[in-house]
Amino acid sequence: MTGLRVAVIGAGIGGLSAAIALRANGIDATVYEQAHELKALGAGVAIATNGSRVLNHLGVGDALAKVAGPVTHYRFRTWQAEPIAGEPSTLSFGDPARTWFLHRGEFQQVLADALPSDALRLGRACVGATEHTDGVRVEFADGTPVDADLLIGADGIHSRLQGKVSTPTEPVSEGIMAYRGLIPAGRVDGIADMRASSMWLGPRQSFLAYPVSAGRLLNIVAFVPTNLNVAESWTAPGDVTELAAAYRGWDPQVSAIIDAMDSTFRWGIYDREPLDRWSSERITLLGDSAHAVTPHLGQGANQAIEDAMTLAVLLRGAQPDELPERLRRYENLRMTRTGQVRSQARAAGRIYRSTELAPRAQAEQLQAILDSVAINTYDAQQVAETALVTA
Template identity: 35%
Template sequence: MLASRISNRNIFRFNNDISSLDVFISNCKEKWYTILEPTEGIGMPLNIQIFYHICLLYKGFIVLFQKIFHIASSLLVLIRSRLVSRTHNVVYDFASKRKIAMQVGIIGGGIGGVALASVLRQKQIACRVFERAPAFGEIGAGVQMTPNAVKIIRALGLMAQMEAISFTPHAVLGRNWKSGRVMWRTPLMETCQKLYGAPFLHVHRADLHDIFVRQLSPDDVVFGARCTGIRHEGDKAVALFEDGSTFKADVIVGADGIHSAVRTALFGQEAARFTGHMCWRAVVPCNGVVDYVSPDSSFWLGPAAHVVTYYIRRGNAINIVAVSEAPHWVDESWTLPSSREELMATFAGWHPNLQRLFSQVGDVFKWGLFDRDPLSAWSKGRVTLLGDAAHPMLPFLSQGAAMAIEDAYVLGNALAAAGAEKALAFYEAERRPRTARVQLEARKRGETYHLSSRFDVWKRDLSYLVRGLINPQKTGLKADWVYDYDATAVHMPITA
């Protein structure tokens, strides 16, 4: 077949032929240069001249055929990608000319689950999302959409919707908990697009979730479906549900969060370690930027605690995340109620601007932060994990939602390019090293934010200052390597 003839081996051979001819021609020039620049003396013999020009002609033919082969190879790749994208949930196997129907079951309708469903819908791959809640609701609080995640939003054609719900911060600031002194400043608004290829945005989690949900049809989501287990039947995976129903698919993706039933079914119950941190979250409505909260992502660092504040919903609300070390753990859920009084008592003595903001809090929720080591594998057979189910991480780099969106984009594109097993292997190989590094780096940030020793604090703050003078993008959070990653540039070769 033409596809088999147009191979890297042939192109490599032509390149070698050209290189060999170039060496010969170069030798001719060195030995008989008078043929090109006639001077006094004897020129190149006639028979050598003829052979020399034959070689030049042969080289021209090889270069021409090489370009034709490159063009033909590119056209074949384009044709295959168009066939994949135009035949709904079908991947073409060019070796046997079989059509492979693809059905994907997604357990969990959080950001990662609906993001994956949105990618699959664009690739015209059939999918079904199973959400245990009776409906999608106004859940969660603020999300920092860093440039690595925004690149994917743009690639999906959702940038206009994102800009309509977001707030663009001026910078990331590190502040002293009591004085408000700025310890570092990393510019965002004026630099992110130039440095990382996308802006840095703040959104409400429910608004972000809704952008993805609006890409789906009502038939794509099943509510009230609590997954209890997974099994394999031949080359299919089957999800089991509490009501006794089942769903068979070519691929099952566990996007069911930190308490993932799919992860437990694959790898057993995992023991999580309480970090000794308790976290509060709240959203305070406002009418635009106020004088006691700067239009930045502000990290207030104090002894055994820190607070993060930033605007969401186009500047009409302020998100609060407050973390304090605590001797007793609370549940890992996001929905345990707390109170304004508990929040203010925990952060008594902190800067007056924070006290003023805390005094306006209405609903407050808290949860304990638990840590898990990176998994050594995400997949078994036709089942894999995504988002918090695969790599639950501490919030100190603000990457939980971003990593889930990256997962969704890479996995969706891999499934569109290849059969299930190859796609899952590629997905895990691409994503697991990156998410493991983010998990471990987030753990480190939790250690440096809460220093209590005066000497340790002085060393840390001096480091922030020096790094900021050298390169503002490498101080404070030191997350430039996170933002620089581009999941839209990750491509799996289209195969059967």
């Protein structure tokens, strides 16, 4: 390890990935998480090729593949069960052979296990940070401070650290919420295709299902309109009866999947307007703290993983006095990329829920969006390596 000391706030996907990537590049990084334990929250997450490429390089690919859902193909259908791009679909959120469909809790645990035990500190709630000439002092609720050369805020859409580097922006709703849930595979035997990521597109709403936990569970995400201020949370309780009513008249397969659910929870869908900057001299942001994105391209976690690798490569070999310039490079590389993904994710959501587009037009427009964000070809490490030697 170099003499550089990095404190990462938040043990989500982005924070843990950042610590692993930093340590792989010779930098001493420690993650501080306010929770006293890493709970297996009931939510699925898809790690596409742009994310899996990074995680394979960091040595956690085999462990993640073991707990991934066995997806071999995609299905995109209208709400009345008409295929919009053939079956198996010519559309995809990433090459299924290189995409992992994961239970978030299992994913988080694999990443945590890849760190030395002393590199993850639980029960440490960050309450502030003060920059000074030689670094940054991080303040915690327990009264015990930590001094570091660099502080990375990976503390989510409601980031406490965002205001340290930029004028905070408020979460923005697109008038959509999601019902989420997990169903044991045995309850949807003969109903759901447990080797597919399946999406149904309908007027003003959509429905997504894919297997996680090595095929033991089916993950459900049902996007519906709302004029309520729904919490940006994976644990707010929902009502299965209300969910079923929202999809009455849809493809009978959708109704049968909902009938197999015992419980659901509600998830408010938000992103943020882009920040003017992500970094100060000794503090920077990563993932949703910097660029929250709606989930319609499955790119939220993937963009945080790209951030993690980009930042780690750009900090390789840096001395403390070089940090401000290295952070500028990181910001310059990532702001354009994540801004494009945010705008295209919103556009994809509008196409899914269109009341006007014919299925063929939906397929064509979605393909153009997927091509534009280069899910299968973007290589965050290579982009950062090139920037490191050419700047």
